[in-house]
Amino acid sequence: MALDKPYGDVPGTTIFDADQARKGYGLNQFCMSLMKAENRDRFRADERAYLDEWAMTEEQKQGVIDRDFNGLIATGGNVYFLAKIGATDGMSFVQIVATMTENDAEGHAAMMAAGGRPIDGNRYTHEWESRA
Amino acid sequence: MSARITASVYTSHVPAIGVAMDLGKTELPNWVPLFAGYEPARQWITDNPPDAVVLVYNDHGNAFSLEMIPTFALGMAAAYEPADEGWGARPVPTVPGHPELAAHIAQSVIQQDFDLTLVNEMTVDHGCTVPLSIMFGQPEEWPCPIVPLAVNVVQYPVPSGRRCLALGQAIRGAVESFDEDLNVQIWGTGGMSHQLQGPRAGLINPDFDHMFLDRLLNDPVGLSEMPHIDYVREAGSEGIELVMWLIARGAMADLDGGPAPREVHRHYHVPASNTAAGMLVLDNP
Numbered sequence: 001m002a003l004d005k006p007y008g009d010v011p012g013t014t015i016f017d018a019d020q021a022r023k024g025y026g027l028n029q030f031c032m033s034l035m036k037a038e039n040r041d042r043f044r045a046d047e048r049a050y051l052d053e054w055a056m057t058e059e060q061k062q063g064v065i066d067r068d069f070n071g072l073i074a075t076g077g078n079v080y081f082l083a084k085i086g087a088t089d090g091m092s093f094v095q096i097v098a099t100m101t102e103n104d105a106e107g108h109a110a111m112m113a114a115g116g117r118p119i120d121g122n123r124y125t126h127e128w129e130s131r132a
Numbered sequence: 133m134s135a136r137i138t139a140s141v142y143t144s145h146v147p148a149i150g151v152a153m154d155l156g157k158t159e160l161p162n163w164v165p166l167f168a169g170y171e172p173a174r175q176w177i178t179d180n181p182p183d184a185v186v187l188v189y190n191d192h193g194n195a196f197s198l199e200m201i202p203t204f205a206l207g208m209a210a211a212y213e214p215a216d217e218g219w220g221a222r223p224v225p226t227v228p229g230h231p232e233l234a235a236h237i238a239q240s241v242i243q244q245d246f247d248l249t250l251v252n253e254m255t256v257d258h259g260c261t262v263p264l265s266i267m268f269g270q271p272e273e274w275p276c277p278i279v280p281l282a283v284n285v286v287q288y289p290v291p292s293g294r295r296c297l298a299l300g301q302a303i304r305g306a307v308e309s310f311d312e313d314l315n316v317q318i319w320g321t322g323g324m325s326h327q328l329q330g331p332r333a334g335l336i337n338p339d340f341d342h343m344f345l346d347r348l349l350n351d352p353v354g355l356s357e358m359p360h361i362d363y364v365r366e367a368g369s370e371g372i373e374l375v376m377w378l379i380a381r382g383a384m385a386d387l388d389g390g391p392a393p394r395e396v397h398r399h400y401h402v403p404a405s406n407t408a409a410g411m412l413v414l415d416n417p
Contacts, residue, residue, distance in 0.1 A: 006361040007288075012332030013369050017288035025198055032197045035218060070330060079329040080193035080286060087218030093147065097333045097406055108334060112403040113162070116336025117327075123365050 011128040016078045024076020026055035030064070031081035040088045070100050135233070135307045135314035139180065139415040140380040140393070141173070142348065143266055145189060145321040147217070147258040148405035153265050154223055166409055169399030170266055173413050176396055177267050180415070182317040184230050184277050186237070186303060188379045189259035189321045190285045192217070201287050202249030204299065206241075207256075207280035208234045215255035224261050224270075230277035233310060237279065240306030246299055256280055263321045266411075285322065285373050293356040296375050300382020307383075320380030322373025324400075325366070326407035335368040336408050341400060344374060345412055349395060352381045370407075385416040393417070 007015040014020065021028070030051065033039045043050040051061040063072040064085060072082055079096075086096035098108035111117060121127050149166070152158050158167045194215040196202070212227040238250055260280050268275055281303075284290055291299075300318070307316050324344065327335040344367075347355040356378050363372045386392045393414035402408045 006359075007364050010332070010361075010365050010369075012330045013327065013364065014330055015288050015364065015369060016286065021198060021287050028193075028198050032193065035194075035216065073329055078193065078286065081198075084193075084218050093328075094405055097328050100330055101333050102331065103334075111334055112336075112406060115338075115402055116325075116406075116408070117332065117334040119335065119337040119340070119366065122332055122335060 009125050011122060011125045014073050020076045021078070022076070024060075024078065027060045027064075027072065027075065027077050028081040030054040030056060031077070031084040034084040034088050043088060067099070069096065073100075133311070133313045135310040135312055135316050137304055137307050137316050137318055137383050137416070138182070139317045139396070139413065140384055141263070141267060141317060141319040142377045142380060142410070142412040143263050143319070143321055144323055144404065144407060144409040144411070145259045145262040146404040146407045146409055147262060149409070150222055150224075150258050150262040150265050153270060166401045166404055169401055169411065172397045173267060173399070173411060174269060176413060181315075182276050183314040184233055184279065184316050186279045186281060186307070186316060186318040186383075187260055187263065187321070188281045188283060188319060188376045189263065190373060190376065191259060191282050192257055193286065194257040195254040195282070198287070201284050202251075202282070203284045203291055204246065205249040205251045205254075205282040206234060206238055207254060207282070208238065208250050208252050209254070212254060212256040212260070212278075212280060214261050215257040217257055222258065222261055224265060225273050227256050227260065227264070227280070228274060228277045230279050233277075233307075233314070233316075234279045236310045237303060237306040240309060241299070241302045244302040244305065246302055251282070254282075259321060263319055281379070283376050283379070285376065288360070290360065290372055290375060292360070293358055293375050293378050296378040297352060297356040297382040297387070300379040301387055303379070304383040304388055318380045318383045320377035322376050323367070323371055324374060324408040324410040325368050325371045327368030328370050328406055330369070332368070334406060336402055337366055337368070338400070338402060338408065340366040340371075341408050341410055345398060345400070345410060348377060348381055348412065349393070349414065352378065352387065384414060391417055
């Protein structure tokens with residue numbers, strides 16, 4: 001029996017559940033490895049060679065090389081683990097978050113300072129579909 | 133003579149708040165209103181110092197990878213080092229543990245049917261250290277031992293609000309049967325509304341947050357029935373951290389037949405980095 005997953009109807013949002021975690025296990029464990037300085041050095045020296053050591057799909061490896069955080073989340077990445085890639089690049093968490101939105105880092109910070117993204121119009125997927 | 137839970141503190145644990153303190157930026161205009169709202173809580177805790185704190189928080193992929201995902205992990209250690217989350221470890225003191233109280237809580241709470249994971253070695257990330265900084269400032273040593281309780285709110289499904297409230301009730305029972313004259317506080321941390329991933333990142337919902345603060349105080353049992361989807365939709369994918377506040381709330385006297393708690397302090401500010409920062413301090417009269 002399929003389990004109830006009502007969170008599919010929230011726009012611009014991927015819930016990191018056990019299915020996503022299963023798809024993203026290798027990707028997220030690769031990210032965790034970047035907590036060690038020696039691994040960060042090896043990754044920086046040759047990203048492709050380092051990624052080839054991990055049980056990841058080609059799409060995930062390319063997503064890392066492209067720093068495509070939305071794409072990585074779709075393939076099972078979780079933002080807290082993906083942030084280790086950003087940290088390796090010297091990015092702040094706000095910069096990492098901003099890359100997933102329509103704004104650049106400055107625009108994102110300005111939106112936050114003005115009170116953040118409002119809830120109205122951002123609750124259900126149909127609200128985004130009708131907007132497009 | 134036994135230990136008792138005298139108060140509960142609820143606060144966001146936004147990493148940027150810790151960074152602002154660590155780098156001496158709290159006087160900058162964008163940070164002044166947030167930190168000004170913490171002052172009454174700091175004065176209160178100076179006047180009412182705890183002997184120990186049970187600190188409910190979540191790890192953010194630092195102490196725990198996906199190798200193992202404990203839903204409720206109780207820290208049993210004598211000390212916990214601040215984690216290096218990728219930007220270097222925070223320059224804050226080692227967090228002292230309380231192994232005797234932790235062992236007692238483990239014994240009692242597991243016998244009350246909660247299957248805790250017991251952790252003898254772990255680092256603690258901003259989820260644990262930022263609330264300490266918010267409440268205690270920048271001392272050379274943290275003023276009391278901490279029993280950390282790490283809750284999985286990263287990989288769904290996370291524990292229900294109902295389960296969290298009941299765990300708090302079990303912790304209250306455990307603390308009150310500890311044969312030592314200890315003034316124990318319980319802190320619930322994380323939240324409030326925020327979303328850190330995907331095109332909807334940056335979501336903030338003050339109406340939800342104020343509702344949550346009000347109901348946490350006045351209607352905790354009803355609030356504990358709120359389904360996860362409401363947190364996600366209304367407060368953002370990371371707003372789900374708020375279920376942890378129900379653990380601390382469950383440990384207050386009124387959920388054990390006692391009097392209602394007293395609101396000592398409340399604070400709400402947008403933004404702290406990507407997040408709505410909230411605080412509530414309750415004591416048992």
